Amino acid sequence: MNIDRILTVMAEHGVEFLLIGGVNFLLRHQPVLTFDVDLWIEDTEANRGRCEGALGALEAAWGPQEHQWRPVGKLPPGWLAGQAVFCLTSPHGAIDIFRSVRGLDDWREARRRAVLVLTGGGVAVWALSDEDMLACQTALPPEQRKQQRTEALRRAIDERRAGNG
Amino acid sequence: MDDSELHRREQAKREAAWDPAERWRVVQQTITWAEQQATARRNTPAECKRLERQKLASLPE
Numbered sequence: 326m327n328i329d330r331i332l333t334v335m336a337e338h339g340v341e342f343l344l345i346g347g348v349n350f351l352l353r354h355q356p357v358l359t360f361d362v363d364l365w366i367e368d369t370e371a372n373r374g375r376c377e378g379a380l381g382a383l384e385a386a387w388g389p390q391e392h393q394w395r396p397v398g399k400l401p402p403g404w405l406a407g408q409a410v411f412c413l414t415s416p417h418g419a420i421d422i423f424r425s426v427r428g429l430d431d432w433r434e435a436r437r438r439a440v441l442v443l444t445g446g447g448v449a450v451w452a453l454s455d456e457d458m459l460a461c462q463t464a465l466p467p468e469q470r471k472q473q474r475t476e477a478l479r480r481a482i483d484e485r486r487a488g489n490g
Numbered sequence: 491m492d493d494s495e496l497h498r499r500e501q502a503k504r505e506a507a508w509d510p511a512e513r514w515r516v517v518q519q520t521i522t523w524a525e526q527q528a529t530a531r532r533n534t535p536a537e538c539k540r541l542e543r544q545k546l547a548s549l550p551e
Contacts, residue, residue: 421545
């Protein structure tokens, strides 16, 4: 998996996105094992277009059904408007693109609260804040929540507030 | 010092000793290795469609 490559190409194509999910948690809290890169994109027509370009450059592939799997460069422009979340394959690792995120209403508000993170390879990325990560976890059905992450996020938030108090 | 405390201190010492760039490289390599061991591999069309259906179902309408 080459997370730096995925993040770099998205940035090079001017995609407005926030890093969410396991990689965000891994970079800022604990080294959890995660098998995909989750990106929440700003859901505008222009940004979806830029994202389609980035995914093409990453040689990502997707299909409405398994038997229709193909490089995204062969999909008709505007394909990202088709549904709220896409799970793609790529030579650099699995990529999930979210147009909306359960528990969070507004991408721009989340972006305002986001944290700028550097990967170990020196790639800078805007990542969902701890409070918003916790909101995402608690919005999930109980059986889908990751308890370890929820507890770690609550501790981090409490410690930060105690330090600022 | 019991074994669990010793283990915790050893882990903390190792974390502090890691070069961040090298640590990041190893994390990504570890994920790649784990992907190759998993019975149900994540970076496949089948697994992508399965998780996509699950995530779409969990989103509010």
